Amino acid sequence: MAKRYTKDHEWIEVDGDVAVVGISDYAQSQLGDVVYVELPEVGKTVSKGAEAAVVESVKAASEVYAPAGGEVVGVNEALGGAPATVNEDAEGKGWFLKLKLANAAELDDLMSPDQYKEFVASLA
Amino acid sequence: MSETKTLSLQLLHTPLHALHLARGARMVPFAGYEMPVQYADGIIAEHNHTRAAVGLFDVSHMGQAFLVGADHATAARALEALVPADILGLAPGRQRYTQLLDEEGGILDDLMVTRPSDPDEDGVLMLVVNAARKEDDFAHLAARLPGNLRLLRADHRALLAVQGPKAVQVVSRHCPEAAAMGFMSAVTTRFDGIDCHISRSGYTGEDGYEISCKATRVRAIAERLLGEPEVKPIGLGARDSLRLEAGLCLYGHDIDASTSPVEAALAWSIQKRRREEGGFPGAARIRRELAEGPARLRVGIKPEGRAPAREGTEIRAADGTAIGRVTSGGFGPTVEGPVAMGYVAREHSAPGTPVVLVVRGKELAAQVVPLPFVPHRYAR
Numbered sequence: 001m002a003k004r005y006t007k008d009h010e011w012i013e014v015d016g017d018v019a020v021v022g023i024s025d026y027a028q029s030q031l032g033d034v035v036y037v038e039l040p041e042v043g044k045t046v047s048k049g050a051e052a053a054v055v056e057s058v059k060a061a062s063e064v065y066a067p068a069g070g071e072v073v074g075v076n077e078a079l080g081g082a083p084a085t086v087n088e089d090a091e092g093k094g095w096f097l098k099l100k101l102a103n104a105a106e107l108d109d110l111m112s113p114d115q116y117k118e119f120v121a122s123l124a
Numbered sequence: 125m126s127e128t129k130t131l132s133l134q135l136l137h138t139p140l141h142a143l144h145l146a147r148g149a150r151m152v153p154f155a156g157y158e159m160p161v162q163y164a165d166g167i168i169a170e171h172n173h174t175r176a177a178v179g180l181f182d183v184s185h186m187g188q189a190f191l192v193g194a195d196h197a198t199a200a201r202a203l204e205a206l207v208p209a210d211i212l213g214l215a216p217g218r219q220r221y222t223q224l225l226d227e228e229g230g231i232l233d234d235l236m237v238t239r240p241s242d243p244d245e246d247g248v249l250m251l252v253v254n255a256a257r258k259e260d261d262f263a264h265l266a267a268r269l270p271g272n273l274r275l276l277r278a279d280h281r282a283l284l285a286v287q288g289p290k291a292v293q294v295v296s297r298h299c300p301e302a303a304a305m306g307f308m309s310a311v312t313t314r315f316d317g318i319d320c321h322i323s324r325s326g327y328t329g330e331d332g333y334e335i336s337c338k339a340t341r342v343r344a345i346a347e348r349l350l351g352e353p354e355v356k357p358i359g360l361g362a363r364d365s366l367r368l369e370a371g372l373c374l375y376g377h378d379i380d381a382s383t384s385p386v387e388a389a390l391a392w393s394i395q396k397r398r399r400e401e402g403g404f405p406g407a408a409r410i411r412r413e414l415a416e417g418p419a420r421l422r423v424g425i426k427p428e429g430r431a432p433a434r435e436g437t438e439i440r441a442a443d444g445t446a447i448g449r450v451t452s453g454g455f456g457p458t459v460e461g462p463v464a465m466g467y468v469a470r471e472h473s474a475p476g477t478p479v480v481l482v483v484r485g486k487e488l489a490a491q492v493v494p495l496p497f498v499p500h501r502y503a504r
Contacts, residue, residue: 032361033168035455036430036462038484054484056432058167058455059361080430 004110074098155255179358187258210395217241229406230381282342287332329370371495
């Protein structure tokens with residue numbers, strides 16, 4: 001299934017009953033150099049729109065919100081030693097966490113890649 | 125992701141605004157100006173470039189002014205009534221760092237004071253103050269200077285900082301006189317024929333210069349400098365990480381009216397004669413703090429993990445008691461890890477003291493460390 005995007009610039013991609021979550025390439029470009037990522041504990045339950053992680057650039061810390069609710073079943077440990085992966089490959093190797101979705105219908109109001117592209121263009 | 129969108133209404137521009145845009149700068153509001161926070165390379169690359177080669181900073185938003193009296197002693201004595209540094213003892217062509225103080229010895233601003241090298245300018249002191257404080261500073265000075273002194277704002281002047289280990293080679297190509305200058309010295313000179321004041325100083329911990337010239341000529345100087353292979357433009361983001369690693373204070377964060385120069389670990393900037401004689405605002409408190417030690421002190425703080433501790437972070441002693449707050453904190457690209465400064469109660473201020481930082485509700489281990497984080501490389 002294709003990625004879906006939030007207005008807060010997170011992406012989520014469902015693969016079977018698990019969804020992978022990260023921040024968009026546009027988000028990383030706006031943040032600049034990422035120097036630290038705080039990831040949740042595996043097993044934590046997050047609800048849609050709740051803070052799921054924190055991403056820190058040289059300048060500031062920003063919250064990352066869960067695009068949908070569920071249980072955290074995995075986090076990208078590799079970001080601990082290489083936070084710049086978020087800049088290099090935000091929508092691939094720079095993923096943040098994996099969620100076991102509580103309710104897949106929560107993805108329905110998220111944007112498709114084309115809709116998100118238009119949304120980002122409207123911010124310029 | 126949370127984001128803030130800021131309106132850029134009514135922000136002032138420096139004379140280099142168009143050059144910043146042409147160079148791909150991301151502009152942000154700062155102290156009433158629209159300023160470059162970074163260029164395309166990003167903050168870490170700009171920071172590292174400044175430590176390795178030369179960074180060019182537009183600091184034209186800062187406040188420049190000339191204090192003019194009949195002779196040096198007249199101008200110096202008048203300024204000494206408002207700052208704790210020895211201005212009278214400033215030789216021609218020398219510069220000093222000091223602070224404007226309120227009656228309680230709190231810091232109203234920090235500034236550079238330069239006595240021009242040219243004997244024709246005897247009685248003149250050049251001041252450079254912070255952008256966000258300049259209106260208040262100049263009003264404060266104007267209200268307190270005796271009638272035989274004039275304060276001339278130099279809003280028609282621009283200011284560039286050229287910082288980094290290769291700054292001496294670069295600036296000397298355009299102004300041969302620059303090579304022989306010592307740290308904190310200043311000359312009235314020409315840069316490729318353009319009249320300017322150059323000082324050997326800066327805000328990065330590196331060797332470098334600050335060049336003050338007429339706003340109408342600054343673009344020519346900036347373009348000559350950017351034409352040199354060693355030089356890249358650097359934004360406010362890297363300026364902040366460079367000064368933080370260098371242990372230098374940012375007004376409104378590390379120092380303000382609630383902090384005294386002694387608490388701020390700036391006692392080195394109060395020379396012997398002033399300590400002995402007093403005669404500056406808050407002298408009673410400051411001399412007492414010098415004699416007995418202040419209740420709290422600005423220190424370096426090194427978090428042990430990777431998480432940055434930002435401004436406002438609570439600092440606790442090992443036993444959990446609150447002992448202070450972080451005033452500047454972030455990521456140090458040269459240190460390759462988080463760095464911070466803050467105030468702690470004096471009994472916890474010795475380097476090596478373990479402390480705890482409370483970041484997003486979690487306690488993180490950290491240590492009080494000596495400043496700077498990165499050794500200064502000034503031309504002595």
